C-alpha cells in the first residue's frame with residue numbers, strides 16, 4: 001500500500017522539477033526572513049537566483065548543529081512567533097537544546113509524511129497503533145501520533161516507560177502495530193515473558209522502529225520474538241522529526257527519503273565535497289517545504305549512503321541505507337542524544353578542574369546503560385567516604401536532570417582511563433549493534 | 434597538638450592495597466597506623482607514617498591521589514570505659530567524631546586512638562581540660 005501515490009511514485013524527472021522549484025522558493029524565503037542564512041549566502045557570494053539546477057546547491061554553505069545553537073532559541077525561525085503552533089527541542093552538545101518550530105502547515109506536512117511512513121511500514125486506517133515513543137519535547141511520540149490520526153488509525157498514546165502497564169494494554173486493547181525504539185521493544189518482550197504474556201499470542205503484525213541505531217541482527221530478533229514484520233524509520237527534529245525516511249515493508253532494504261519534501265546529499269565529512277550516488281559519507285538535508293524552521297544543507301553527522309535503484313514497492317524516492325555511524329562523537333542512549341562534552345560540562349560544575357572521565361555504554365537485557373567513570377584527582381578527593389558517595393550521587397543527579405538519562409557514576413583512580421596518543425579515550429561503546 | 438594523616442583514594446581491586454604498601458616500603462616509609470574505609474567500588478586508605486613528606490612524594494609519584502588531614506591522637510586509659518569516657522565528653526560538647534581508629538603502639542600503659550573531628554580545635558580544648566593526654570604529631574610519628 002502507498003498512502004500518497006501521486007507523490008511517492010512520481011517519475012524522477014517530475015520529482016526533480018518539483019524539488020528545484022521548491023528549493024528556489026525556500027532559498028528566497030530564508031534569505032528574506034532569516035538573517036543567518038542571508039549573511040551566510042552573502043558571504044559566500046551566492047544568491048537564490050544563481051541556483052539553476054539541483055546540483056548548484058553545492059555552492060551554498062552548510063548549516064551545522066553549532067549554527068543552530070548560536071541562534072538559540074528562535075533565531076533560525078523563518079516566520080513570526082504568532083504563526084508558530086508547536087515547539088520541540090532536542091539536546092545539544094553543551095546541554096543547550098536545539099529548538100525547532102512548526103507552523104500549522106508544517107504540523108500538517110509532518111502528519112502526512114508520518115502517515116506515508118506508517119503505511120510504508122504496513123499500517124492501515126484499520127490498525128490500532130501502540131505508540132511507545134516518548135511524548136514531550138522529543139519529536140518521536142507526537143510525530144507518530146499525528147501521523148496515525150492523519151491515517152485514520154486508532155492510536156494509543158502510551159509513551160515510554162511503565163512497561164508492565166504497557167503489556168496489559170497490549171493484551172487487552174489488542175494493538176496491531178507497535179512504534180518504539182528497537183531496544184525498548186526488546187525490553188518489552190522480556191518483561192512480557194516474565195509476566196507470562198507471549199508476544200506471539202498478541203495481535204501485532206507490524207512494528208516501526210527507530211530513533212537509535214540498530215542492526216539487521218536486531219531486526220531478526222525482534223521479528224522472531226514478536227512474530228511481526230519490523231521496519232526502520234529515520235528522522236531528526238532539525239529536519240522535521242520522525243518521517244524523513246522509512247523502509248517499505250515490501251523490500252525492507254533501505255529507507256525511502258521523502259524527496260518531495262527533503263533534498264538529501266552525501267558529502268565527504270572531511271572535505272565537504274558532494275559524493276556520487278552509492279558512496280558512503282555524511283547525510284545532508286535541505287528542507288523543501290518547511291515554513292517555520294527551514295534548514296539549508298544541514299549536516300546530520302549520520303554516516304550512510306544513498307541507493308537510487310528502483311524499488312519493488314513502486315516508490316520512486318531514493319533509499320538511504322542504515323545509518324552506520326556518526327561523523328562526531330554523539331551517542332544515542334535509550335533514544336537520547338548524549339555528547340561527551342555535555343558530561344564534561346556537568347563535571348566542571350562539581351570541580352574547578354575538569355576531571356578525566358570516560359563514558360562506558362553497554363546493553364544489558366536490551367536496555368542501554370551508561371556508566372561515567374571519573375578519575376578522582378585532588379580537586380575531587382575527600383578523605384571521607386560519605387562525601388565521595390555524595391559526589392557520585394550528585395553527578396548522577398545532574399546528568400539525569402540535564403540530559404534525561406540515568407547514569408551510574410564510578411569513581412576511579414587517577415591515570416586509569418586509557419589514553420590514546422596522550423588523548424583520553426572518552427567513549428567505550430560495548431553495545432553489539 | 435594536631436597530627437597529620439595521609440589519605441589515599443583507592444579502587445577496590447585485588448592487590449591494590451599491597452601495591453600501596455609496596456610503594457611506601459620502597460621509599461623507606463614506616464606505617465605507624467592504618468585504616469581502610471571502603472564501599473563496594475572504592476575506598477579511602479588512612480595512614481599515619483613516620484615521614485609524611487617522603488610518603489606523600491612517593492605516593493604521588495606512584496600516580497595516587499593523596500591528601501593530608503588533621504587528626505588528633507589521644508592516649509586512652511587501657512581499662513573498661515576508657516574510650517567511653519572520651520566519647521561521652523565529646524558528645525556533651527557537641528563535637529562529632531567523623532571517624533577513628535587504633536594506633537599500633539601503646540603509650541606507656543595507655544592505648545592510642547586516632548580521631549578525626551568535625552571541630553578539631555574545640556575537641557582539643559575539651560580533651561586537655563579533662564586532663565586527657567593528646568599526643569603531638571612529631572612524637573606520634575616516631576613513637
Ligand SMILES: [Zn+2]
Pocket residue numbers: 247248250251256311312313314315
Ligand atoms: Zn520500497
